[in-house]
Amino acid sequence: MSVLIRESPYPMVSIADATAMIMERAQPLGSEEIDALTALGRVLANDITAPEDIPDVPKSAMDGYALRAGDSLAPRRVVGELTAGGPSTVTLGPGEATRIMTGAPMPPGADAMIPVEMTEERDGMLYIQRELKPGDYVHVVGQDVARGQTVLTAGTTIGAPEIGILATLGITRITAYRRPRVAVLATGDEVVEPSELRPGGAVRDSNRYTLMAAVREAGCEPISLGIARDDIAVQRQAILRGLEQADVLITSGGVSMGTRDLIKPLLAELGTVHFGRIAFKPGKPTTFATVNGKLVFGLPGFPVSSLVSFEVFVRPALRALQGDARPFRPQVTVTLGQPVRPSPDRPEYQRIIVSFQEGKLVAVTTGSQNSSRLLSLRGANGLLLVPAGDTVYPAGSTLPALLTGPLIGEGTTW
Ligand SMILES: Nc1nc2c(c(=O)[nH]1)N[C@H]1C(S)=C(S)[C@@H](COP(=O)(O)OP(=O)(O)OC[C@H]3O[C@@H](n4cnc5c(N)ncnc54)[C@H](O)[C@@H]3O)O[C@H]1N2
Numbered sequence: 001m002s003v004l005i006r007e008s009p010y011p012m013v014s015i016a017d018a019t020a021m022i023m024e025r026a027q028p029l030g031s032e033e034i035d036a037l038t039a040l041g042r043v044l045a046n047d048i049t050a051p052e053d054i055p056d057v058p059k060s061a062m063d064g065y066a067l068r069a070g071d072s073l074a075p076r077r078v079v080g081e082l083t084a085g086g087p088s089t090v091t092l093g094p095g096e097a098t099r100i101m102t103g104a105p106m107p108p109g110a111d112a113m114i115p116v117e118m119t120e121e122r123d124g125m126l127y128i129q130r131e132l133k134p135g136d137y138v139h140v141v142g143q144d145v146a147r148g149q150t151v152l153t154a155g156t157t158i159g160a161p162e163i164g165i166l167a168t169l170g171i172t173r174i175t176a177y178r179r180p181r182v183a184v185l186a187t188g189d190e191v192v193e194p195s196e197l198r199p200g201g202a203v204r205d206s207n208r209y210t211l212m213a214a215v216r217e218a219g220c221e222p223i224s225l226g227i228a229r230d231d232i233a234v235q236r237q238a239i240l241r242g243l244e245q246a247d248v249l250i251t252s253g254g255v256s257m258g259t260r261d262l263i264k265p266l267l268a269e270l271g272t273v274h275f276g277r278i279a280f281k282p283g284k285p286t287t288f289a290t291v292n293g294k295l296v297f298g299l300p301g302f303p304v305s306s307l308v309s310f311e312v313f314v315r316p317a318l319r320a321l322q323g324d325a326r327p328f329r330p331q332v333t334v335t336l337g338q339p340v341r342p343s344p345d346r347p348e349y350q351r352i353i354v355s356f357q358e359g360k361l362v363a364v365t366t367g368s369q370n371s372s373r374l375l376s377l378r379g380a381n382g383l384l385l386v387p388a389g390d391t392v393y394p395a396g397s398t399l400p401a402l403l404t405g406p407l408i409g410e411g412t413t414w
């Protein structure tokens with residue numbers, strides 16, 4: 001029979017030290033050329049400079065008439081019509097105007113335009129109701145983008161506007177950081193596939209599916225390594241298989257003090273364990289190692305500990321590996337909408353719902369913060385940073401929080 005070890009050989013590190021140990025090893029993986037117009041969610045590896053002015057010629061900003069401002073209020077002869085994309089057939093002389101539509105290039109000779117609402121046209125003549133200055137209602141060359149301007153910087157995550165900017169400039173290929181492949185392994189004799197018949201006392205594997213979804217949300221490619229039972233040879237083989245296929249390995253379970261908690265000794269055998277315990281709740285036994293330069297995270301088995309440890313320690317690393325210039329979630333100050341009891345021995349990341357109310361970010365917790373209660377993460381858009389202690393924080397006091405999802409609000413009210 002194996003023996004229970006009474007004291008962990010791993011020193012308890014602080015959240016800040018754990019983060020520093022991870023982030024110094026989370027360097028971008030390299031880059032590749034990809035299609036720009038389908039690059040949603042990818043991270044740019046190079047700055048993008050505009051190769052041309054947008055617009056490249058002066059254009060009409062409205063539907064109306066192009067004319068010469070110097071002709072003042074005198075009626076003009078209407079000599080043609082210009083549409084966006086149509087042929088440019090007109091050159092304006094003094095006393096002349098041409099109909100022009102929004103987005104059509106200004107004709108030679110014209111220096112302003114007037115919207116149709118400010119005009120009348122009778123018998124081929126244009127009458128205008130106000131004086132114009134040169135440049136009025138004209139979209140000038142380079143007004144939207146100037147040639148040579150840096151329009152996007154390395155480390156930017158491509159969203160819808162960035163795709164539009166690239167399309168506008170005719171940039172159809174970009175260099176993006178490679179997306180990390182992340183292998184996820186569940187461990188435990190009691191853990192079964194959610195689709196299997198569950199023997200009494202067994203636990204369905206929620207962690208692997210939760211973590212793979214979180215990996216995808218973090219912009220990476222998840223690889224499932226299945227469930228490894230609590231056997232050192234089986235787990236060793238699964239870890240090695242994961243490291244062959246992936247850039248990062250995440251395991252779930254088997255990191256605390258039980259006789260079947262095999263992950264820490266295995267990682268120590270295969271590589272270097274940088275820390276094996278964090279003064280942090282939920283997720284004290286979270287373990288970080290490197291094996292042949294690859295990052296390995298041993299996350300706890302409790303479902304909440306697993307996902308909160310992922311959010312706090314793994315996600316920033318995954319964002320940094322793909323070159324994100326801002327790998328961390330934003331930290332804000334929230335006002336408590338209810339009293340909050342701290343954990344006596346460890347700083348705790350309580351799951352909260354943050355909403356914007358009367359000019360303040362107000363946080364309420366998601367109910368019981370038990371490490372096994374996955375419902376405490378349902379609907380949460382933040383993690384409240386509660387320092388260790390004995391004194392309850394009353395409603396109305398303020399604490400720092402990480403925003404992990406969109407703020408709750410009522411939409412626009414004017
Ligand atoms: N004597 C001590 N015991 C424990 C300590 C300690 O310091 N001393 N730490 C506790 C803390 S804190 C945590 S967190 C847990 C984490 O333990 P493990 O990572 O070893 O997790 P397991 O024992 O394997 O499992 C814990 C719990 O989670 C369930 N589980 C496991 N895998 C999955 C999965 N894939 N999907 C869903 N649920 C899963 C498992 O059945 C257990 O109920 O240790 C404390 N113990």
Ligand code: MOO
Pocket residue numbers: 280281282283284285300302305371
């Ligand atoms: O760190 Mo454990 O997650 O407190 O239960």
